[in-house]
């Protein structure tokens with residue numbers, strides 16, 4: 001038996017490294033790149049990368065490229081050629097939209113085309129998975145395996161990594177215990193831990209749901225600001241409490257609390273989005289300017305947790321048709337949609353309208 005991490009564990013390690021500002025190396029059959037997350041870059045490491053002689057590009061998503069008016073020849077992302085005089089400020093300004101309005105002219109930007117882009121795509125996904133700004137400084141390496149060994153860097157081989165990308169993790173029900181709550185004294189909290197080093201998610205089971213009938217269910221995405229701070233910018237807090245109250249009143253139900261803060265972009269990026277919203281952009285535009293899609297959540301997690309809880313048929317508390325679609329696609333029957341319209345106020349009126357107009361939410 002080998003004690004060495006397997007490819008899935010190597011990916012988790014790479015995520016952690018990038019988050020800390022430690023570079024990682026990605027190797028294909030014919031090439032290799034050094035990857036550094038733009039958000040956690042330091043001046044020293046930028047200089048060290050430039051001294052390597054290999055071509056250096058900045059990978060950004062096509063959403064971010066659109067805002068910067070740069071060409072995205074690689075489909076869902078672009079490789080911006082880093083000019084010789086570019087410094088850390090230049091890199092940060094391309095990755096981070098906070099100063100876009102004050103300094104709109106960042107160009108002319110030249111994008112690379114052709115070549116093997118698989119490792120670049122993996123690099124960008126890693127920055128997203130690390131809940132950083134989706135952008136990476138990438139330098140070609142001549143002898144990538146030796147380079148990684150010499151510098152003790154995590155190394156990913158695309159042949160091993162590619163089959164794992166987009167695959168759902170397996171969730172283990174680590175522990176569950178009784179949790180009497182205001183809404184019901186018969187609550188139980190389960191903690192689910194994935195086998196890929198990703199986020200844990202929770203399930204709150206109220207009463208003893210009858211598995212032979214559709215179970216009242218809520219898939220709730222974490223919202224620190226709304227769930228805990230009473231933020232008026234969204235409707236999450238009232239939705240969370242409303243769903244639990246309904247389960248308490250009916251005597252049974254399941255609330256999945258999914259750690260997908262900010263529709264899957266993390267709290268730091270959500271706060272960046274809020275800051276852009278203060279500049280006049282709506283919730284969807286703000287995500288795009290940061291380089292994200294409207295919604296980066298993986299709702300398959302919800303189905304995986306429900307399977308573990310032996311629930312296959314639900315009455316889903318939601319106004320979001322994407323959640324219903326994804327449940328059905330992943331083998332969960334949604335017998336009924338139960339509307340959850342609570343918590344509208346003058347601060348979130350426009351936000352809710354944007355979700356209805358652009359993301360198809362049911363009003």
Ligand SMILES: Nc1nc2c(ncn2[C@@H]2O[C@H](COP(=O)(O)OP(=O)(O)OP(=O)(O)O)[C@@H](O)[C@H]2O)c(=O)[nH]1
Pocket residue numbers: 219220221222223224233234236239260261262263264265270273274283287317318319320323355361
């Ligand atoms: N990126 C981003 N995320 C936000 C914003 N406002 C709220 N969120 C996040 O959006 C998610 C809301 O999730 P849900 O409560 O599942 O809402 P939903 O997708 O509208 O679906 P239903 O509530 O079921 O109708 C939470 O993760 C919040 O943190 C925002 O302006 N930008």
Ligand SMILES: [Zn+2]
Pocket residue numbers: 223225226227234235236237
């Ligand atoms: Zn919220």
